[in-house]
Every structure is written in structure tokens, then in C-alpha cells.
Amino acid sequence: MEVETHMSFRTAEKISILVVNDDATYLPVVAGLLKKCNYQVVTVKYPIDALSKLKIKGDSFDLVVTDVHKSDMNGFELQQVITQAFEIPVLSMSADDKEGTILKGLKGVSVDDQRDQGLCTALQVKRGKKPVHEKSAMKLGKQGKDNSVNFVLPTKSQIIWTEPLHNTFLEAIRNIGFDKAVPKKIHEHMKVPGLTRENVASHWQKYRIYLRRVTDASSSIQVPDINLASRANQSTIASGTLGKHRQFHQENFGVQSSVPSLLIHTTGSRTSGLQHLKNKGKEVDVVLDPVRNFSVFHNVSAMQGSQGIGDLSASSMNQRNDQPHQQNNEDEAHVNFDGGFNQDMEKENYLQ
């Protein structure tokens, strides 16, 4: 499906692109790739040069590709000038995904819209919703069945909430106090390089959802008449539950030191690693479950003399919540691991 057919048409007028980038190593790469895709490419180092080039060559460019840099005139400024003066779409790129550089420049325009507009206008492609990522280098112009051309950029990495990472998350929450915990604070406390507030927020949401699920389940099983406990006060989890999970946790993750880094990023394709593990069955879900440790509630649960929840075992934990009632389940709560994480996935590690 990824055939180079995209250049079989459009021989008459090549699309011409002006590439602005002062990075000596990056510029040739971008230019080369674009040329390979049969675009006519002109390169300049600085925005100033770009402007003069545009003045000379007028509207002969179909698209300007800039880097978002912090030189005299940055990519965004250039973008504005060009867009206004020449009415040529500008595609800004950056390898800098920190500090919201890109979003700042886009002012309310979602990244998708922006790039869709830019690409569509410039290349007159059909609206193929191929995600084009704003971060990192551009990869390759690839086809669509419809002959549309899309830029396919490396998809942004996802972080994986490994055991150690999740633990620092939990500890941050404990330090802050559960009810005062918000993404920003948690994030600050964690102090994990490369981890963003958004990462934390997302995980926090999942975590709370999970917690809700568990507390609801346990209250309905345990004391049906006092579900107000878990309802009103989220910080109530039976010690039995805690114990179970603790135990579970230790058995299976006992020596987690095999994972040297706290933060693991994966890149786009999910064929390996995560997916792979997932496909191996439910026990894997347990491995990947974001909440394997209830230490947050340790103190609270200590004074909760509850018992009988007994069976929030591993298997029930990773199963859905739809009607635990009268769950006789012949499926025994078996958990067998073939030994921790086997990360054959592509990843970047951030030591810390």
C-alpha cells in the first residue's frame, strides 16, 4: 500500500516548495526527501532569504516549509508575513515539542486544521486525514489511494506508565494528599524529565476512573447498605483490597529493577510491545494495569476495618465492571507471567 505511485501523475507542473531552515544537517535532509517525492525544491537558510526569494520568484511557490527557530525572525513570524504578503501557505515544522512552541504560534487553530489547510491548499490534495505530526522531522510524502499526497511525519511518542513511573506518581499523590492532588502538582512533585503535565493529567484521569470502578465494586459486594462510604469519600478502600494488591504487586514485580528508566516512550506503531503483550491474554492486562499499587490509600485504609472484599483478585481487577453481581466465575484467578516486561518494543529511555 505504500507504493511510490504518487509521482506517476502531476508531471506537468511540479509543485514547488521553498524550504527555510538554517540547520545545515537538517536542511538537506528535508530538501532531499521532498525532491524524492518529486517536488521542486528551493532551499534558503534564513527567513530573510526566503522573503527575498519570494519577492523575486513571486508566486511560483506553492508552499513554504519553515523551521520554527529562535533566530532573528522565527518561523511563525515568517509564516505570518508570507501568508499575508504572498498568500502562500506555510507549513511550520519543529523538532521542539517542549514549551508549546508550536501551539503558541498557531493561536487557536488546532494543529490538525492548520496542517490540513496548509497541505490541502498547497498540494490540492483531497482531505486525507493522514495525521501529520508537527513535531520532529518530516519523513516522506506518501500516497493515498486517491493519489493524494500526504506528509507522514513520525508519530509522537507515547509514554508508558511503567511500574516505577507509576510508583512515583503514587508517591507524589501521597505527598500532596489525595484530595489536593491535581495534575500540575503531581507533575511538579514527580520531577521526571520529559514527563509532561498532560501526561500526568491523562494518567490521573485513568487512575481515578479505575479507583471509582474498584470502590464501587467493593462497596456493592461488601456492604450494600453503606455505599455512601465509598461514594462520599473516595479515599476509602478496604484494607483487604490493599493487601491483595500489595501482595500481587510484589509477587509479580518484585524485582523491578530490570527496568532502568522511569520514562519510556514508544513511537507510533503498536505492533510490538504493548500490543503484543496485550494480545497474550488477560494476565497481561494486569501487567499493564495502571493501578497496581494502592499505597496511596494505605493510611486511610488502615483504619478501615473492613474485610470480605476478599475477592478483588487480579483477574477481577482487570475485568470490566459490568455486573460483578452473582459472579460465580469459574474462571480462576490465575495469573501467570512469563516474567515481567519483555520490551521488544521500540522505545526511548529517559534515564533518571
Next chain:
DNA sequence: CCGCCTATCT
């Protein structure tokens, strides 16, 4: 305007 939260997307 920031950032939290929920819904939705991938």
C-alpha cells in the same frame, strides 16, 4: 489566561 476535568479520539 491557566489549568482542571470530561469526553472523545487513536
Next chain:
DNA sequence: TAGATAGGCG
């Protein structure tokens, strides 16, 4: 399913 993203709202 997990994690990312968008949008609403305080």
C-alpha cells in the same frame, strides 16, 4: 486498553 487531544468551564 492506554494514553493523547480537544473543548468546556471555573
